Amino acid sequence: MDRVLSTRDREVFLRIAIDQLPSASREAYLSLSTIYGNPTVIAQDVLKANNFEIQVRGEIHLAVFPETSRMNHDCAPNSQYCLDPARLTHYVHAACSISANEEITISYTSPLQPYADRRSYLQNAFHFTCICARCKSGKRSDAVLTQIDSLQETLVDWWPGSTATIETADKLVRLYEEQALHGFLDSGYGLAALTYNSFGDTEAAKKYARLAAEIVAMKDGPGVAAYESWDSVAKDPEGHWSWRTRVFR
Structure with missing residues (x-):
């Protein structure tokens, strides 16, 4: 031991x-x-x-990057980051438009968790109480997360009786955007891509697949499987299994 x-x-x-x-x-x-x-x-x-956890050659290490360590937390961050273990580099990308003199923020925990869980983690791990706009709205923000989960469950239902529609996908993306979860929209964009593709709209499918790939690259790097998957849909939507699967329902 x-x-x-x-x-x-x-x-x-x-x-x-x-x-x-x-x-x-x-x-x-x-x-x-x-x-x-x-x-x-x-x-x-x-x-x-x-510290940021980084896996190098199969082992978890704690890394400190002084520049990015100075970025404050927000449960609706305007930036997204990923770690590159091969280069020991911490990348930060803007997830939405950032105004001049606006603070650049990242998230220290998953913004997709209920606000009580986020606050508890931040208090225990970093000894501060989050007072961001989403935490202040509390239960109202959680209600939107519940809606997001429900819409995603509908969109991943590919059985003949599925009630998924293009409007469902549009609403999902809109709710993510309303919560300012721009850097965590890969699931929303990805489901929108597949939904549009399932109804035969290749241009919209390409658009959302490219957006999903961009978010995945910001979160996990461009070499991950999810990036390759969305990039493939963007390049050849008609070659994907979802192509026109809902047209005749």
């Missing part, structure tokens, strides 16, 4: 690593926000408050 290091020993080893960084990198790390504010464990405190 692996020996668990004591708090003191963890701090010692982390400080050895930090002290070997170039001075600018060391200063950038130590100037990041902390949770407990205890200078005797500052290396661990910074790590706890600012």
Whole structure:
């Protein structure tokens, strides 16, 4: 069984690593926000408050990227990010239009969870209470998430008695947009692509498949299977199994 290091020993080893960084990198790390504010464990405190999990060669590591670590949380973030383990790089992309002087935000948890679950996680993990617009609206925002789940269940029903329509897909996309979940719209766009394709509208199918692929690339990188899947629909909607499957219902 692996020996668990004591708090003191963890701090010692982390400080050895930090002290070997170039001075600018060391200063950038130590100037990041902390949770407990205890200078005797500052290396661990910074790590706890600012880490991103990244899998390198099958092993999970905790990485700190000083620039992106300074981005604040929002349950309706205007940006989306992904980690590239091959390049040890943290990419951040705008998920919607961002005005001049508007703060760039990311989400520290899944915005698709109910607001009580999001708030509980953020409080336990980062010791702050989220007061974003979606959390302030609370139950009203949760009601929209329930609608989103219901519409998605309808759209993934491919049996002959399915009630899925183009209007259902349009409403799903609209609800995501109303909640400002632009960086998490891959499911919405993807289902819209398949729905339009199932009714024979290839141009709309291509449009939404391209949008789904773009969101997947922002979230998980362009090399994942989901990106390839939506990219394939965008390039050849008529070659996809969903093509015109609902035309004669």
